[in-house]
Amino acid sequence: MVLPRAAKTQRRTRIQEEKEERILEAALEVFSANGFRGATVDQIAEVAGMSKPNLLYYFRTKEAMHRALIDRVLDTWLDPLREFNAEGNPVAEIRSYIRRKLEMARDYPRESRLFANEVLQGAPHIEDELKGPLKALVDEKAEVIRAWAKAGKIAKCDPYHLIFAIWSTTQHYADFDVQVRAVLGQGNAGEGRFEDAARFLERLFVDGLQVSEQPAA
Amino acid sequence: MVLPRAAKTQRRTRIQEEKEERILEAALEVFSANGFRGATVDQIAEVAGMSKPNLLYYFRTKEAMHRALIDRVLDTWLDPLREFNAEGNPVAEIRSYIRRKLEMARDYPRESRLFANEVLQGAPHIEDELKGPLKALVDEKAEVIRAWAKAGKIAKCDPYHLIFAIWSTTQHYADFDVQVRAVLGQGNAGEGRFEDAARFLERLFVDGLQVSEQPAA
DNA sequence: TGTAATGTTTACCAACCGGTCAAATTATCA
């Protein structure tokens, strides 16, 4: 028999789970660094430490691998936004959302680049996810923010563009990492860049650049 | 004779100028949409309306085309930052820098995506430009911002991360356009998105989200 | 243990890709 996935037994083998895991890990590495078209199956196979036909036994096509990867990663990628809590203190919620997103950019840059590559090139493989689950989630949270503004808890502002601004500023440190490093240089506190970014962004979103009362001195 | 570019005459033919122009326009279209590796010479030739060998008569390799394109575009892309003026009013300067960058994202999204693709995939072709001219320019302007902060004209903040924040928030509307459209939907004021973004960002950077005195009501 | 299902490999293919070549065509200008 030559049925690859979803064989007769329905239940996935231990080997299947292990190999699919290794493949998706390798696929993340390669897709995130090169985009869909720039990635090659041979490359992924090499990173996964197996032969190309072996890899294609588990995922019949390059597209199937990419789709499986997207499905697997998208959920966790949106977790921080899901945790955005309507009941909490608005400023604290926004602050913690920024912090969480920045931690994701630091700890999961490949996931960030995976989506960035995809969206940048017109999102040919994830259009449905953007217009469906993503839009729905953003709509929901935008409503929360709008309510906060209406209640006078934060300044009146367009909630969608606020979310875009948080996304872009935080993911910048993953997606444009080489540029950030190049500009900061190694002498220029390049290594503390995530802490510096956190300080800067929390302050930016809360206070803006207006001169504030100096607490002391 | 088969000398392609820089022929005996030294002076470029009218035909040369026209064709190179058409090629670079097509190259911008294709490279920005697909990245370097994702773009094919055939594709560029088709968009430019000429045969592949003909195209390769003007640019010997795909790399040469890409390099010529980068050289041509990088300068104008950095213009807004160059115009950043140390003598001006700080808040006004920042506001106008944001506005200009947002206009660039609206009017020249392909240029933005060209660099985004490149940087996202590790900047293999523009590393020198990042570490050289770009870093130098940012260093210079960062010093201006630092001086403003020291003089108490704006809040103390990390000037590098301020620049990163302006870059990321504005370019987001070019680089992640499909995502922005998907989330906003067509009903949701999708068409006025650049005006909305301008209003939001100018306010964000100047005031932050803190509750401000309501002018009336 | 035997056997059927699952997993792996070697060899291969057709399409695509960047690039070349030589011949044919067109522009330039003495």
Next chain:
DNA sequence: TGATAATTTGACCGGTTGGTAAACATTACA
């Protein structure tokens, strides 16, 4: 006008790419 240089094209090439076929190896389990 004629000859020389510039431009354009179709045919082609070697390497890469996504994917297949079939033989071989291993595992699970009655």
